């Protein structure tokens with residue numbers, strides 16, 4: 027088993043793109059799993075009421091299961107509610123249930139409504155030896171995504187290699203800059219990942235080139251190929267890394283996770 031370097035400080039990523047279906051959840055669960063297989067301690071916080079990240083990581087998230095909602099609205103502790111992903115060592119998940127759908131509105135009247143997750147995460151980091159945290163976000167820029175943007179220090183944007191790929195990214199960048207200026211000056215766009223790439227398709231290649239021109243420092247070398255194995259894995263409560271470890275999607279996400287881990291500032295073991 028490959029061992030990845032531990033970052034000097036825990037790295038907290040928000041996986042954001044307000045466009046739906048671009049590969050946010052798929053990227054979150056696969057990168058998280060690959061880092062955990064590399065020996066790192068990883069937490070995934072499902073911030074989307076759909077709970078797709080929890081599904082793909084094989085953890086319970088039927089209505090009534092406590093998770094992200096209770097942390098945001100009831101002041102519950104993350105460490106009390108995380109579940110270990112059954113297929114992957116060192117990977118914990120704070121699940122989202124459909125109850126989270128109402129949180130967007132319920133948060134509006136709460137004190138410190140944008141920074142509730144940040145405070146909860148600080149306690150978790152204190153109490154655990156987590157190396158990587160990933161927030162899987164819903165396809166909107168509301169208070170759920172805002173809580174993740176305030177809690178994180180790095181943004182990972184998945185961009186689907188299709189028409190209008192960069193549409194919405196400029197709106198996302200404006201939101202990021204507002205959050206940066208007002209609520210979280212540490213926030214940086216560190217990583218862009220090309221998803222559903224088809225090397226035989228001219229459009230896919232063109233989009234990839236355009237994204238690399240736009241984000242030359244941030245775009246990972248490894249694009250994620252479009253592959254049916256990646257799409258079917260969640261129906262088995264798995265990621266493609268455990269479902270079909272040798273498939274192209276699994277290999278690509280492993281390479282992407284290595285790039286992310288190798289970009290970290292490391293200072294030996296903490």
Ligand code: ADP
Nearest residue numbers: 046047048049050051052222251252253256257
């Ligand atoms: P988002 O979270 O941004 O809405 P998802 O990760 O749920 O996007 O992906 C949208 C759809 O595309 C899902 O059905 C998913 O299984 C599929 N998908 C994602 N990545 C790939 C890929 N590399 N190859 C094939 N299908 C993919």
Ligand code: MG
Nearest residue numbers: 050051074078
């Ligand atoms: Mg999703």
